[in-house]
Amino acid sequence: MRYFNLSRWWSIVLKEFLQIRRDRLTLGMIGALPIIQLTLFGFAINTDPKHLKTDIVLAEQSEFTRSFISALRNTGYFDIEDALSSQSEADAALASGRAQFVISFPNGFSAQLLKDQKPKVLVEVDATDPTTTANALSALNKVAQSALKRDLNHVVHVVDSNSPYSYELMIHKRYNPEGITQYNIIPGLMGVILSMTMVMMTSLSITRERERGTLENLLAMPVEALEVISGKIIPYIIVGLIQCTTILLFAKLLFRVPFEGNMLTVYAVSLLLILANLMVGITISALARNQLQAMQMTFFYFLPSILLSGFMFPFFGMPKWAQIIGNVLPLTHFNRVIRGILLKGNGWVEIFPNVWPIMLFALTVMLLGVFFYKNTMD
Amino acid sequence: MTTADYAVTVEGLNKHFGAHHAVKNLSMQIRQGEIFGFLGPNGSGKTTSIRMMCGLLTPDSGSGTCLGYDIIRQRAEVKRRVGYMTQRFSYWEDLSIRENLDFVARLYQVPNRKAVVDETLEELQLTSRAKQLAGSLSGGWKQRLALAASLLHKPKLLLLDEPTAGVDPTARRIFWEELHQLAAKGISILVSTHYMDEAERCHRLAYISYGELLCQGTSAEMIQQRQLTTWQITGRHLVQLNRTLEACPGVEQVVAFGTALHVSGTQAELLRDTVEQHATREGYDAKIIDTSLEDVFINLMKTSEGAFN
Numbered sequence: 280m281r282y283f284n285l286s287r288w289w290s291i292v293l294k295e296f297l298q299i300r301r302d303r304l305t306l307g308m309i310g311a312l313p314i315i316q317l318t319l320f321g322f323a324i325n326t327d328p329k330h331l332k333t334d335i336v337l338a339e340q341s342e343f344t345r346s347f348i349s350a351l352r353n354t355g356y357f358d359i360e361d362a363l364s365s366q367s368e369a370d371a372a373l374a375s376g377r378a379q380f381v382i383s384f385p386n387g388f389s390a391q392l393l394k395d396q397k398p399k400v401l402v403e404v405d406a407t408d409p410t411t412t413a414n415a416l417s418a419l420n421k422v423a424q425s426a427l428k429r430d431l432n433h434v435v436h437v438v439d440s441n442s443p444y445s446y447e448l449m450i451h452k453r454y455n456p457e458g459i460t461q462y463n464i465i466p467g468l469m470g471v472i473l474s475m476t477m478v479m480m481t482s483l484s485i486t487r488e489r490e491r492g493t494l495e496n497l498l499a500m501p502v503e504a505l506e507v508i509s510g511k512i513i514p515y516i517i518v519g520l521i522q523c524t525t526i527l528l529f530a531k532l533l534f535r536v537p538f539e540g541n542m543l544t545v546y547a548v549s550l551l552l553i554l555a556n557l558m559v560g561i562t563i564s565a566l567a568r569n570q571l572q573a574m575q576m577t578f579f580y581f582l583p584s585i586l587l588s589g590f591m592f593p594f595f596g597m598p599k600w601a602q603i604i605g606n607v608l609p610l611t612h613f614n615r616v617i618r619g620i621l622l623k624g625n626g627w628v629e630i631f632p633n634v635w636p637i638m639l640f641a642l643t644v645m646l647l648g649v650f651f652y653k654n655t656m657d
Numbered sequence: 658m659t660t661a662d663y664a665v666t667v668e669g670l671n672k673h674f675g676a677h678h679a680v681k682n683l684s685m686q687i688r689q690g691e692i693f694g695f696l697g698p699n700g701s702g703k704t705t706s707i708r709m710m711c712g713l714l715t716p717d718s719g720s721g722t723c724l725g726y727d728i729i730r731q732r733a734e735v736k737r738r739v740g741y742m743t744q745r746f747s748y749w750e751d752l753s754i755r756e757n758l759d760f761v762a763r764l765y766q767v768p769n770r771k772a773v774v775d776e777t778l779e780e781l782q783l784t785s786r787a788k789q790l791a792g793s794l795s796g797g798w799k800q801r802l803a804l805a806a807s808l809l810h811k812p813k814l815l816l817l818d819e820p821t822a823g824v825d826p827t828a829r830r831i832f833w834e835e836l837h838q839l840a841a842k843g844i845s846i847l848v849s850t851h852y853m854d855e856a857e858r859c860h861r862l863a864y865i866s867y868g869e870l871l872c873q874g875t876s877a878e879m880i881q882q883r884q885l886t887t888w889q890i891t892g893r894h895l896v897q898l899n900r901t902l903e904a905c906p907g908v909e910q911v912v913a914f915g916t917a918l919h920v921s922g923t924q925a926e927l928l929r930d931t932v933e934q935h936a937t938r939e940g941y942d943a944k945i946i947d948t949s950l951e952d953v954f955i956n957l958m959k960t961s962e963g964a965f966n
């Protein structure tokens with residue numbers, strides 16, 4: 280074929296491998312970057328924040344409410360003031376962000392409980408940042424099941440664990456009811472790290488040849504755009520897969536993210552994300568005249584990826600225009616896919632609506648890259 | 658002669674960089690098997706012209722062929738057959754000598770790659786240093802490596818852009834011997850240079866200044882075309898005489914060559930009067946000599962500078 284010759288392509292691949300092997304900085308980036316970023320982001324963006332401000336609205340105090348509240352305190356998630364609030368004060372605290380939780384016990388809670396009338400405890404959650412409150416909520420659910428068991432046993436001698444003497448928790452997510460996903464951050468971080476390193480490493484690759492003067496030599500040789508572009512990214516695919524493994528190991532061992540789905544699927548979609556980002560990087564490097572420009576373009580791509588992909592802010596809480604931009608970006612779809620696989624055990628059927636946009640993106644950018652990579656010095 | 662006898666023919670090539678007209682109406686022919694010298698001061702457009710010939714730059718207008726292939730429409734064919742050595746060393750400094758040669762040989766799909774690379778290393782006397790990084794070589798070795806690499810695919814035409822800049826005299830002499838051996842095998846060579854002694858070693862020459870080709874031919878033809886008469890003056894206080902003569906009628910240039918002055922001009926009678934008036938009576942020794950290529954180049958440079966300033 281005129282525009283693609285396997286042995287010419289292979290010569291580029293080999294050359295890139297040799298060069299990466301000697302490039303200490305890149306090697307360091309491959310190894311250290313995911314670890315540094317994971318620990319920085321993973322711990323700084325605390326996935327499991329404790330001491331969330333909680334207001335209690337309480338009509339009457341009893342043994343039961345006291346032990347419920349102390350059980351809540353013991354989880355460490357809830358920071359409960361001794362002073363009680365009125366419903367209106369609590370509402371205002373929630374609105375202004377002074378409190379993340381408001382727990383309201385109904386009038387006559389203890390009496391209803393003892394008469395087995397299943398009183399309803401209302402829990403209002405500020406869900407604008409779902410990851411902040413997710414773990415606290417699950418702790419709350421556990422407390423609800425066990426907290427009053429001992430007290431009730433004491434009073435009415437319930438033997439059976441499915442005690443009829445119980446109450447209902449009504450959880451009311453305020454401000455962003457659909458946004459709650461547990462373990463949002465780490466799978467999301469995987470896409471962010473892969474995007475960042477892949478784009479950063481390749482966006483310099485052709486630019487570097489241009490600055491060192493070796494591009495003139497390469498251009499004077501009979502090698503076609505497609506061979507250069509695809510040949511140059513091959514070693515980085517392997518680099519990406521290594522990083523992917525590092526991140527998954529960290530996610531599992533350090534952050535204990537659940538792995539519900541198929542690992543092969545995880546790697547397949549990660550490969551797709553890697554490809555899409557390598558295409559972006561190589562296209563940037565074909566366009567950039569120098570390394571500064573390459574870095575600027577990298578950030579130009581990177582900012583919306585972080586801000587509009589649903590990684591930083593809940594996607595459906597963003598304005599329409601931001602959602603449109605977000606939907607173009609591969610990271611947006613990858614975040615949904617990877618969370619779907621890891622957390623919900625999604626298979627290909629469920630994730631495909633978010634897979635083809637990444638494919639389309641990669642293909643489009645590759646064509647752009649081939650188009651912008653000129654075979655001349657003009 | 659037909660186009661088949663030419664390794665390179667270009668007609669009316671023009672190239673602009675923004676408002677700057679870097680190459681103006683360049684027409685040039687390089688014959689099969691000759692060493693063609695491309696001379697001109699820095700920034701005169703030599704590199705730009707060579708890049709247009711090997712398909713690296715698209716001319717704004719004009720046409721040309723390289724080894725019979727169109728330099729605009731058949732670039733891939735041209736690139737496959739031409740050996741180009743860039744002005745600045747442009748092999749990969751973070752690859753070893755062998756890796757560089759191996760990469761180039763693979764890319765050109767050289768048959769018996771391994772054997773060819775081994776042989777090249779042997780000829781370069783670099784077999785023992787094959788694993789050394791190219792970036793650690795000295796200027797002279799880099800230039801030899803670059804030449805060897807550009808010859809791996811056995812091109813019929815070599816385009817060498819100032820290959821000997823910054824290389825010591827012995828290495829230059831060896832380099833030129835190699836070029837003559839290559840030419841003897843029928844390889845056509847275009848070589849741009851600053852050095853006068855190298856110009857004398859070329860079969861034919863072209864002189865370019867401010868993007869304009871001023872003169873082309875053998876060195877004898879160029880000397881003849883210029884029609885300069887040159888006087889050689891020896892004696893004392895030459896520095897003073899130099900200054901005096903520069904302002905005199907008929908004198909186009911005065912150049913100090915060691916212990917002698919070369920005074921040249923196209924108007925022979927006027928020049929004779931001037932020289933006799935100033936140089937004979939004060940105990941100087943003046944005689945007419947053959948105009949050298951160097952006198953011609955200095956004259957070309959002066960005239961074109963005069964036209965632009």
Ligand SMILES: Nc1ncnc2c1ncn2[C@@H]1O[C@H](COP(=O)(O)OP(=O)(O)O)[C@@H](O)[C@H]1O
Pocket residue numbers: 674677679697698699700701702703704705706
């Ligand atoms: N890529 C380019 N962009 C802008 N100007 C250029 C470029 N390449 C060369 N020039 C200008 O064109 C002129 C000719 O340059 P060049 O061909 O390199 O001359 P030479 O090789 O004879 O020294 C110079 O003035 C140079 O500054």
Ligand SMILES: [Mg+2]
Pocket residue numbers: 700703704705744818819
């Ligand atoms: Mg030059």
